[in-house]
Amino acid sequence: MNYVINILIILQIYIILALSLNLKTGFTGLLSLCQAAFYGTGAYLTSILMVDIGLNFFTALFFAIIINITLNASITTWSAGRLRNLYFTLGTIALQIVFFGVIYNWQALTRGPFGIPGIPKPELAGLIFNTPLKFFILTLFFTASAILFFYWFAKTPLCKLLECTRDDEVWLTVLGKRPAYYKFVSISITVVFATIAGALYATFTSYIDPTSFTLDESILVLTIILVGGTGNIMGPVSGALIYVLLPEALRFVNMPDSIAANARMIIYALILIFIVRLKPNGLFGKFEIRG
Amino acid sequence: MIIQILINSLINGLLLALVALGFHIIFSATKIFHIAHGGIFVAGVYFFLWANPFVGLAYGIILTIVFAFLLGVIIEWLVYKPLFNKSGSENIALISSLGVYVIIINIIALLFGNETKILDNSIRKSLTLGEIIITKPQLWQFSFSLPLIALFLMFIKVTRYGLKIRAISDNPLLARVMGINTQRIRYIVFGIGSVMSVSAALLKGFDTGIDPYSGMAITLSAAVVVIIGGTDSLYGTIFASIMLAIIQNFTEFFLSAQWRDTVTFTILILVMLWRTEGILQFRLRVDEK
Numbered sequence: 001m002n003y004v005i006n007i008l009i010i011l012q013i014y015i016i017l018a019l020s021l022n023l024k025t026g027f028t029g030l031l032s033l034c035q036a037a038f039y040g041t042g043a044y045l046t047s048i049l050m051v052d053i054g055l056n057f058f059t060a061l062f063f064a065i066i067i068n069i070t071l072n073a074s075i076t077t078w079s080a081g082r083l084r085n086l087y088f089t090l091g092t093i094a095l096q097i098v099f100f101g102v103i104y105n106w107q108a109l110t111r112g113p114f115g116i117p118g119i120p121k122p123e124l125a126g127l128i129f130n131t132p133l134k135f136f137i138l139t140l141f142f143t144a145s146a147i148l149f150f151y152w153f154a155k156t157p158l159c160k161l162l163e164c165t166r167d168d169e170v171w172l173t174v175l176g177k178r179p180a181y182y183k184f185v186s187i188s189i190t191v192v193f194a195t196i197a198g199a200l201y202a203t204f205t206s207y208i209d210p211t212s213f214t215l216d217e218s219i220l221v222l223t224i225i226l227v228g229g230t231g232n233i234m235g236p237v238s239g240a241l242i243y244v245l246l247p248e249a250l251r252f253v254n255m256p257d258s259i260a261a262n263a264r265m266i267i268y269a270l271i272l273i274f275i276v277r278l279k280p281n282g283l284f285g286k287f288e289i290r291g
Numbered sequence: 292m293i294i295q296i297l298i299n300s301l302i303n304g305l306l307l308a309l310v311a312l313g314f315h316i317i318f319s320a321t322k323i324f325h326i327a328h329g330g331i332f333v334a335g336v337y338f339f340l341w342a343n344p345f346v347g348l349a350y351g352i353i354l355t356i357v358f359a360f361l362l363g364v365i366i367e368w369l370v371y372k373p374l375f376n377k378s379g380s381e382n383i384a385l386i387s388s389l390g391v392y393v394i395i396i397n398i399i400a401l402l403f404g405n406e407t408k409i410l411d412n413s414i415r416k417s418l419t420l421g422e423i424i425i426t427k428p429q430l431w432q433f434s435f436s437l438p439l440i441a442l443f444l445m446f447i448k449v450t451r452y453g454l455k456i457r458a459i460s461d462n463p464l465l466a467r468v469m470g471i472n473t474q475r476i477r478y479i480v481f482g483i484g485s486v487m488s489v490s491a492a493l494l495k496g497f498d499t500g501i502d503p504y505s506g507m508a509i510t511l512s513a514a515v516v517v518i519i520g521g522t523d524s525l526y527g528t529i530f531a532s533i534m535l536a537i538i539q540n541f542t543e544f545f546l547s548a549q550w551r552d553t554v555t556f557t558i559l560i561l562v563m564l565w566r567t568e569g570i571l572q573f574r575l576r577v578d579e580k
Binding site: 031078079082083085086087089090091093094095097098100101102104105215219222226259262263265266268269270272273276277 | 324370373374380381382383385386387389390391393394396397398400401507511514515518547549550552553554555556557559560563564
């Protein structure tokens with residue numbers, strides 16, 4: 001039973017991550033490969049605030065979100081203003097690699113490759129979320145709020161302006177709006193939810209180290225939303241389902257462990273190539289990823 | 292000591308320039324951000340490792356070069372050509388390329404394992420000139436990469452195919468109107484680019500060895516160099532490769548090896564934000580196209 005609950009918790013963390021990247025990539029059209037940097041910054045900030053300063057989970061999460069927006073969202077918005085298309089994507093790869101270098105090397109703060117052990121479980125008014133089932137309820141709360149938020153947000157006029165940023169930036173300028181502002185809004189919301197996912201991941205595993213937040217992780221999250229489809233809620237959720245449940249399904253085919261990891265990656269990559277070729281807007285997507 | 296670092300950087304820079312020139316013609320002729328270049332880089336060395344016991348050194352190298360050319364052509368044929376015909380965007384090509392990279396790397400890891408492989412395990416003599424030590428693999432690297440770069444530049448600047456490649460880089464549609472077989476040129480570009488990458492990989496494999504995951508770092512370095520040097524200038528790419536190698540080596544010497552990628556990409560971000568068109572190029576790139 002715990003096995004199923006653990007899988008469901010990981011699944012929900014990926015659903016939050018995919019939904020948040022979907023806002024930036026699907027709605028606003030900023031194809032980016034730095035989701036793991038946002039997610040990792042969130043995880044590290046929450047852990048450091050909880051372990052070294054001793055804050056409560058929710059306070060730590062609140063401060064982590066604010067710091068993460070000032071750090072990452074401002075840098076990303078700045079480069080989104082200067083760079084277009086491929087060069088923006090390259091800029092996000094650069095941000096991701098710089099982030100990894102910093103957490104790997106800034107040992108005074110992040111303990112480098114040793115990682116941060118002993119991250120306490122979240123606590124709310126005397127209730128400690130220490131068993132998998134209780135933690136599952138906590139993640140379910142966050143996932144449900146994320147889904148509801150994005151469901152509501154997709155209908156707001158603000159979201160239409162974000163879509164306009166994606167479709168025709170010049171037209172938006174003609175209407176007297178500032179594209180940079182809408183990009184900042186979109187990236188900030190992405191950062192908020194990525195931070196939540198990171199905080200949940202850190203407290204769930206109680207140990208984090210830099211290898212969980214590499215470029216490969218960013219590629220995987222992007223794969224999730226491209227396979228599922230961008231620009232709506234169904235896409236990222238179904239993508240995350242495929243991504244998390246496929247390896248568990250492979251486990252029952254009795255594939256030896258030595259080749260399972262590699263075989264899994266090959267299957268993902270093949271799915272990605274075929275999806276991009278045959279159904280460029282993913283399984284449930286409304287919009288194609290465009291240049 | 293400084294001179295020693297400079298000489299090492301020069302040799303590393305020439306190897307990086309080989310990879311970067313391959314990346315450069317692919318990027319400028321097809322506008323594809325070819326991350327699978329790193330996969331080809333690694334695949335070449337592993338093919339050589341597999342072929343070497345059967346056919347010996349010389350034939351092994353020739354076969355590897357042929358293999359690299361074919362691999363590049365096959366990737367273009369299977370993956371990029373259909374996207375190009377559907378006029379998919381640059382970003383779709385980038386994502387497919389990531390997919391191809393992941394597939395190549397994982398197939399290699401399945402077949403050969405994840406550990407580092409060195410092509411030549413024997414104890415190597417080195418050349419000592421005063422305080423400077425140059426190892427034998429480094430001598431090979433220097434004496435093979437310089438002529439290769441010269442040959443490549445001659446191919447692009449002098450021959451008819453080079454002219455066609457430059458025409459396609461400049462304006463693919465116009466080149467097509469003028470009767471150039473764009474598809475064939477794209478095959479050639481991918482083949483030549485892959486050969487450049489694999490020759491650098493072989494030279495590196497004889498020195499420090501290679502593992503399946505080392506391709507990504509070098510492709511990203513090559514991409515950084517192409518962007519920094521300017522996507523229109525081959526000389527800019529060579530110049531930037533050597534500069535980047537110098538910076539990387541000094542970082543490794545004075546800070547630590549772990550800071551290398553961080554410094555590389557910080558430079559990339561700074562260059563992209565400060566001189567978007569690259570340091571040796573004089574045209575705005577932001578709204579190109």
